[in-house]
Amino acid sequence: MEEQDNHIKNQSPEDCEGCPVHSAANLMKLGVDMENWDYVVALAGNPNTGKSTIFNALTGLRQHTGNWPGKTVSRAVGGFEYADSRYKLVDLPGTYSLLATSLDEEVARDFILFGQPDVTVVVVDANRLERNLNLVLQVLEITDRVVVALNLMDEAKRAGKDVDDRRLARDLGVPVVPTVARYHEGMGELLAMVDEVANGKVVAKPYRIKNEPPKLRDASAQLVRQLQSVYPGLPNPRWVALRLLDGDERIIRAIQDGELGDLSQANALAVKPAADLSLEVLG
Ligand SMILES: Nc1nc2c(ncn2[C@@H]2O[C@H](COP(=O)(O)OP(=O)(O)O)[C@@H](O)[C@H]2O)c(=O)[nH]1
Numbered sequence: 001m002e003e004q005d006n007h008i009k010n011q012s013p014e015d016c017e018g019c020p021v022h023s024a025a026n027l028m029k030l031g032v033d034m035e036n037w038d039y040v041v042a043l044a045g046n047p048n049t050g051k052s053t054i055f056n057a058l059t060g061l062r063q064h065t066g067n068w069p070g071k072t073v074s075r076a077v078g079g080f081e082y083a084d085s086r087y088k089l090v091d092l093p094g095t096y097s098l099l100a101t102s103l104d105e106e107v108a109r110d111f112i113l114f115g116q117p118d119v120t121v122v123v124v125d126a127n128r129l130e131r132n133l134n135l136v137l138q139v140l141e142i143t144d145r146v147v148v149a150l151n152l153m154d155e156a157k158r159a160g161k162d163v164d165d166r167r168l169a170r171d172l173g174v175p176v177v178p179t180v181a182r183y184h185e186g187m188g189e190l191l192a193m194v195d196e197v198a199n200g201k202v203v204a205k206p207y208r209i210k211n212e213p214p215k216l217r218d219a220s221a222q223l224v225r226q227l228q229s230v231y232p233g234l235p236n237p238r239w240v241a242l243r244l245l246d247g248d249e250r251i252i253r254a255i256q257d258g259e260l261g262d263l264s265q266a267n268a269l270a271v272k273p274a275a276d277l278s279l280e281v282l283g
């Protein structure tokens, strides 16, 4: 009974701001057990941006490494507590994009798309900002629960670059925290921001690419309407529509076999828990 109470501790019908949004069932399929954890945070980023350094700084010895289920891609999962919440942290493979053209990209994308992490921290190299923003924009198409860790600020400074984190936050529409992970600088600020996004105190309004050709815009709008009528709770119909128009095999399969349907159900529960929702459903 205690466990069940714990599971729904943040959920009340009238105020669901702090509700976790992750899909516990899909995370289980991805090999991440959320029982007794409040939130799950994914770490994404290009290779060599300091993801593992941040992962180690936040989890210390509370971590284990292994492989993604059924894949030869290694991963690290760890945990930490912050402000009375228990966080699971998952280090995703380093990628330049999320178009799933490599196994690493597929793993990273599936985790963000199907696991629906409560927060995705995208670690970027302040010294190579332009190249790194490609991934940030792709993550923002899938989820708005993003915090950008603007890492390697010391290297950028050394190279004479004065990176304006506030301007970047304004332009992207999501929180940006400058960090120097190697020296643990900015880790407290990063944790505080992750917590604010997880518990819904900070809601991002991410920049989305707008200047689409009219034909694409009309086609995607039509597909979005169809997706929303079939899967009302789908968190990112626009992204799914664009992937379908692109002929993305993995997403087509996820529609056909109901995987995306599960996702919209999980999301509908997260945003609208009925007062009499049975614990069985939540568990
Ligand atoms: N100067 C500097 N080096 C860093 C910083 N963060 C990470 N590094 C170094 O960058 C290298 C790559 O870091 P790592 O965490 O393995 O990157 P990952 O590939 O994203 O997991 C390591 O040598 C780190 O010590 C930082 O903020 N400043």
Ligand SMILES: [Mg+2]
Pocket (backbone or CB within 6 Å): 051, 052, 053, 094
């Ligand atoms: Mg790493």
